[in-house]
Amino acid sequence: MTTFDDREKAFENKFQHDEDLLFRIRARRDRLAGEWAADLMGLSGAEAEAYARQIVDTDIGTPGPHDIRDKLAADLHARGVDISDHRVEKQMARFLEIARDQIHRA
Numbered sequence: 001m002t003t004f005d006d007r008e009k010a011f012e013n014k015f016q017h018d019e020d021l022l023f024r025i026r027a028r029r030d031r032l033a034g035e036w037a038a039d040l041m042g043l044s045g046a047e048a049e050a051y052a053r054q055i056v057d058t059d060i061g062t063p064g065p066h067d068i069r070d071k072l073a074a075d076l077h078a079r080g081v082d083i084s085d086h087r088v089e090k091q092m093a094r095f096l097e098i099a100r101d102q103i104h105r106a
Contacts, residue, residue: 021103028099030056030068033092037072041079068092 034052038044043051059068069092073085 025096025099025103026059027056028103029092029095030059032095032099033068033072036091036095037076040076040081040083 031052034055035048037055038048038051041051055068055071058071069085069089072092073083073088076083076088
């Protein structure tokens with residue numbers, strides 16, 4: 001292998017590592033957001049766990065940057081929780097920071 005090939009392989013490995021890390025951080029953020037919303041909706045136990053898992057699955061299966069925010073807001077509004085989309089988005093930003101810290105410490 002040439003030096004160029006070695007560098008190319010190193011960049012590919014770093015890219016793959018960064019993408020994996022980003023995926024884990026987003027999945028953790030989604031779980032935290034799902035648990036938070038489940039609590040606001042009065043869900044507990046297995047129901048809360050299933051809802052949090054549904055939020056993670058929604059992010060994986062639905063393209064777009066606002067899919068989780070929109071789902072959380074719609075679900076909260078459907079359950080009669082008075083909350084703005086902006087507050088949901090702010091909570092998600094907070095959960096992203098928490099998830100980033102948790103994943104980096106792990």
